[in-house]
Amino acid sequence: MLTKHRDLLDRALQAIGERGYWSAYPESPSPRVYGETAADEGKARFESYLGADFPLDQPGSQGVVATERSPYGIALDVRYPRADAGALVAAARAAQPAWRDAGPAVRAGVCLEILAKLSADSFTMANAVQFTTGQGFMMAFQAGAPHALDRALEAIAYAYSEMTRTPGTAHWEKPQGKHDPLVLTKTFHVVPRGVALVIGCNTFPTWNSYPGLFASLVTGNPVIVKPHPGAVLPLAITVRHAREVLAEAGFDPNLVTLAAEDPGDKVASALAVDPAVRIVDFTGGTAYGDWLEENARQAQVYTEKAGVNTVIIDSTDDLKGLARNLGFTLALYSGQMCTTTQNILIPAGGIDTPEGKVSFEEVAGAITASVAKLTGDAARAVDLTGAIVNDAVLDRLARAEKLGEVLLASQPLEHPVYPDAVVRTPLIVKLSAGDSDVYGEEWFGPIAFIVATADTAESIRIFRDVVSARGALTAGVYSTSEEVLDEVERAAQDVYTHLSVNLTGGVFVNQSAAFSDFHASGGNPAANSALTDGAYVANRFRVVQSRRHTAREEA
Amino acid sequence: MLTKHRDLLDRALQAIGERGYWSAYPESPSPRVYGETAADEGKARFESYLGADFPLDQPGSQGVVATERSPYGIALDVRYPRADAGALVAAARAAQPAWRDAGPAVRAGVCLEILAKLSADSFTMANAVQFTTGQGFMMAFQAGAPHALDRALEAIAYAYSEMTRTPGTAHWEKPQGKHDPLVLTKTFHVVPRGVALVIGCNTFPTWNSYPGLFASLVTGNPVIVKPHPGAVLPLAITVRHAREVLAEAGFDPNLVTLAAEDPGDKVASALAVDPAVRIVDFTGGTAYGDWLEENARQAQVYTEKAGVNTVIIDSTDDLKGLARNLGFTLALYSGQMCTTTQNILIPAGGIDTPEGKVSFEEVAGAITASVAKLTGDAARAVDLTGAIVNDAVLDRLARAEKLGEVLLASQPLEHPVYPDAVVRTPLIVKLSAGDSDVYGEEWFGPIAFIVATADTAESIRIFRDVVSARGALTAGVYSTSEEVLDEVERAAQDVYTHLSVNLTGGVFVNQSAAFSDFHASGGNPAANSALTDGAYVANRFRVVQSRRHTAREEA
Structure with a gap:
């Protein structure tokens, strides 16, 4: 064969x-x-x-x-x-x-x-x-x-x-x-x-x-x-x-x-x-x-x-692309991927764009609007969101609605073909940097937190702290500053998390491509191995040798 | 560099x-x-x-x-x-x-x-x-x-x-x-x-x-x-x-x-x-x-x-070479290598050779004579045996003398240059297959057991049992039967032990050559890894990736 x-x-x-x-x-x-x-x-x-x-x-x-x-x-x-x-x-x-x-x-x-x-x-x-x-x-x-x-x-x-x-x-x-x-x-x-x-x-x-x-x-x-x-x-x-x-x-x-x-x-x-x-x-x-x-x-x-996947927003030259891209990530399979972003960290004072400073509220609003748009038409949205995998996710969603200011409420959607399908759109809750007891845990499902931080330095610190403690499979960063990108890339190495930079097009932080992207690193609490590398396979067998003298004529 | x-x-x-x-x-x-x-x-x-x-x-x-x-x-x-x-x-x-x-x-x-x-x-x-x-x-x-x-x-x-x-x-x-x-x-x-x-x-x-x-x-x-x-x-x-x-x-x-x-x-x-x-x-x-x-x-x-290294003797066409080879293994550094043979399993009824059946006593005698010859001249022997690494080995040696019939007593040797050197020749004790409470443990030092078994099938069973339970870094077999060699090689795979076959010349079961022989297999209790293979190195680092859109002009 x-x-x-x-x-x-x-x-x-x-x-x-x-x-x-x-x-x-x-x-x-x-x-x-x-x-x-x-x-x-x-x-x-x-x-x-x-x-x-x-x-x-x-x-x-x-x-x-x-x-x-x-x-x-x-x-x-x-x-x-x-x-x-x-x-x-x-x-x-x-x-x-x-x-x-x-x-x-x-x-x-x-x-x-x-x-x-x-x-x-x-x-x-x-x-x-x-x-x-x-x-x-x-x-x-x-x-x-x-x-x-x-x-x-x-x-x-x-x-x-x-x-x-x-x-x-x-x-x-x-x-x-x-x-x-x-x-x-x-x-x-x-x-x-x-x-x-x-x-x-x-x-x-x-x-x-x-x-x-x-x-x-x-x-x-x-x-x-x-x-x-x-x-x-x-x-x-x-x-x-x-x-x-x-x-x-x-x-x-x-x-x-x-x-x-x-x-x-x-x-x-x-x-x-x-x-x-x-x-x-x-x-x-x-x-x-x-x-x-x-x-x-x-x-x-x-x-x-489990892990706590994080996106740091520092600045961008394409806020629309950012919002479209992140919105898709949050809506896809109602956030029920182990790679979906949970925590989006944005400076409370807003971010720099080519059009000048954009406030925290505007950035958060662009992301929630993007999700709302993607999920607005139930008949089309259900192909993107799918349905809720089990009751544990529904229970978690109900609890999450009380965790902070709701920026976007989760909605049930009626499925045009399967009337009993359990469909929910993503919930987006605003938190502050002090709410680490909430955003420091995984909330698996259609639940995302937009966290207001003092500045990008605090965002990076939160990223390091949470991922060191809880792990992550994915991380993202948006910045027009090479210095910030370098610093986040160093932080991502320190917490062993694969990083996506300035994704605004048709590639999403929650997707990984076989033969190119590694899935998980095996270096933080989210996973003790990567899919797939040498370490993932090398210890599934052992080499056992035998040796014997070779007769001279055979040599 | x-x-x-x-x-x-x-x-x-x-x-x-x-x-x-x-x-x-x-x-x-x-x-x-x-x-x-x-x-x-x-x-x-x-x-x-x-x-x-x-x-x-x-x-x-x-x-x-x-x-x-x-x-x-x-x-x-x-x-x-x-x-x-x-x-x-x-x-x-x-x-x-x-x-x-x-x-x-x-x-x-x-x-x-x-x-x-x-x-x-x-x-x-x-x-x-x-x-x-x-x-x-x-x-x-x-x-x-x-x-x-x-x-x-x-x-x-x-x-x-x-x-x-x-x-x-x-x-x-x-x-x-x-x-x-x-x-x-x-x-x-x-x-x-x-x-x-x-x-x-x-x-x-x-x-x-x-x-x-x-x-x-x-x-x-x-x-x-x-x-x-x-x-x-x-x-x-x-x-x-x-x-x-x-x-x-x-x-x-x-x-x-x-x-x-x-x-x-x-x-x-x-x-x-x-x-x-x-x-x-x-x-x-x-x-x-x-x-x-x-x-x-x-x-x-x-x-x-630790492990319990074993040699199975089934038959041989070169008893002198066998005895010379095993004798050297036992005498080298007074048996203080983690790869030194401890248990030598010989059928009580003797083994086949080109000269006909040779009794258990004769085979054991050839091995003890080989050790005795190698260690007979103190001035030359000390270069081979070296000295005893610490008192724990001496204590163990003293206890081992009482474990069974002593086929070869351990002797102190006077070092010609260092009068205070602690030198001991190997002790060889005869045991029976029933003495698994003794030979089933590692006795690190100049201590070897020659175990009388019912037949080679029992020798192989003992090899499997002891190594499964206690591990081994090396194993050897002497046989003129391809069938027996195949069976021992299968057993060695089952207990993840590197096997040396019919060594009678200048290669010894306790020696391994870098770049060719693996040292330990990582598959039995003697070691959880091998020196050196992919599994030994692959998890000492992780690969962490970052990805970003490439500008079209760069593509």
Whole structure:
């Protein structure tokens, strides 16, 4: 299978060395790209899963679970096999030796074939992601399928590079002066860590899970996929394709299994501390991520948790562009991205623009107006905002309205197609620099704070303090001063946060492009690793060598 | 400085990709290599340090400490500045920004210049290592200087490769159909983790410390070097050279400091949990290594601890070569290497050879005779065995004599030059397979067990069980059966232990060659990382990016 996908892998290896623009899987859901019938077929396949037992033949199932509730208010009722943690681990261990012995090239070929199958099923995935996470269709398509597949390929490329940087065998010949040289043949085995566990999140079940899933799998580890109870279907579809490709390639399909559970089953925690589980990838809340880091001590633990994403506004030569750009960021998926900006720091005395000083109120007003405009027409807005993923976000939104002066109230929107969809526009609250007990925490959802600071120096100090304590995945700055930009860029390095500078066009602080942008840095409390780099893959396997004397005639 | 050393770095980068034979620093202490006067000058420089204040001008010293006692019984009495942990951390943090901003190429050049200075001072180092660790001169020279420098260069090469696999800047241009493309310039900063701590060991103060020291330093982290109280001088000399080169290059010498202490000062533990300390490299006992892994949670912790190194003897076509080879392994530095074989597993019914079946007693007898022969002439033997590093080894040796049938008694040897040297030959004790409470633990020192097993299948089972539980850095097997060799090689993979096969010549199971052999695997309890691979360096820094729109004319 690697022969079939060799060019793709080579191109991906080139891309991670250049980190310019490149994408392997088309992000346009156009019929010209995916075929005239792809959209309808995908929707039909998605619908065929609803109200039925999900077709997944794996060991140790104890009845079924059906835990998903669509933010769009449609009935899902997909029944998944309820996982027996011990049976999944046992099956994974039994499947491992042949997968390990197959070696990096074979494993890479099989993993790339899985990606090809997933790509061909992108419209099914788009529907599955949309109706479990609440994303709008376009985001569900792009983030759920091609962008997630790009991140998967990126992880495979890093892992393949890492596994093959040491040769499979080496000839070692040490001169001994007048005597015969010492000659050894050395063999270097890539040995996987053990069973890997991937714990998915509610909002981006594929995008956030694929890097860990494929990094672990390609390095030889069987993977148990534990989806969020609210977003099972996208990962169930993923597991199904993976199992089919593995079986076709002659491997045990139990190399990839689904661990669906009732929320009370505590399957994730049981698996995370199982002595055979040696790798855990997690995306989700800080409390559980911290618990994993503290307790899954037998494993390599890779976490992406909460953070407080910040934008510093110092000055601008394009206030309209700034407002348009930030407004889009806040409205997109109702701010339910781990990369969405929460805190916007603006000097209380206003900012410099080519048109002179613009007051704090005017800047804040431009941003709120931008959000209001984007969300004003419900029928169009819902494609941008999507729906609210779960009740926890609604509860948080209700609490946030009382935190300060409301600059823009959150509104329910009526969805033109799904009348029971739970749609909310962003809330924007004004705070002062002294309200660090509020803006110093993550308020996940359609909640943003515009914070009046004494000056940009205080904004930078707040940025440093909050991100040091709570972490961040993204940061932005607007300034026409090179000095200020340099200072913020130094601060961003100090708190290990990727920085977007003066974004006023079609690139947004909350979006990252595979093969070019790193997602998280692994250096602040928001995440202990980056998607995807050398450190993310290098410890998922170990190299174990053997050496023996080489007979002279072989030398 | 990188220009000066560019060829060396390039050759090292080639070597880690090939892992054949290569060495950068000559291992022969010949005057033809190091100069006619080098040996005498090195001895004189070493002696100039004795009974004096070690010349090291660094902040926060609180008086002096003198903790070393030579295994050769000579007076050392070197006085080192007694460390104030807080002052060293503060000085390291103050030194860091300029070192970070210098970038990978400048840092690599400075680090390679430090290695050049250390190499030029190899004879001083050889004496310092010999008289603190008890090693014989030849080992002290080779392991203390050129081999340690090779490992340092190897770590620098891996780290340089990792830091530069992501470009410093990238041009990102995403097509937008008929519209102008989106164009961004991206900058990728290599940002070090923070302050690094290196905790040295008593037996190989330089060889085991250099990889961590230079991996951390070249990736931008200031390094505090905490030597073992019994072997301070080799690392004090190292720190002195590092500080001089750093200052010459215009950097703050406090990027590398020495944390000498009285054993009761608990400086290592204070430093290890300091919030600013983000990397810890440790070589030493399991208990303290485990403590570090449990408690230094704010840091990346790299440990090399104890293990139970095992050799399985199934059959051989060269019993003499086997005995000569294993005998040398046991006698070298009186077994005080973390890689020395402890357990030799032999079927009670004997083994097959071309001359027919050879009984257990004969095989064991050939090994004990080989050790006895190597250690029979005290005047020559002491160069091989060296001296006993500290009283803990003597105590252990005394206890081990009572563990079973003594096949070879440990003997004191009189050193022809140093009458007070504490020299002991290896003890070899016979055990049975049931004595796992004895051979299942590490007995560090000149202590080996020959264990009578039911058959090779039981030997392999014992190997798996003991190494799974306690870890190992090395393993060996002797067999004429490809089937047995394959089975042991699979077992070695399962317990993540590097395997040497049928060594009967001039390569020994306890020796590893930089740029070719990995030291430890990082996959069993003996060590959580390998010297040196991608995983060892990739998490000592993070990449933090910034991105901004590129003006069209620049694009």
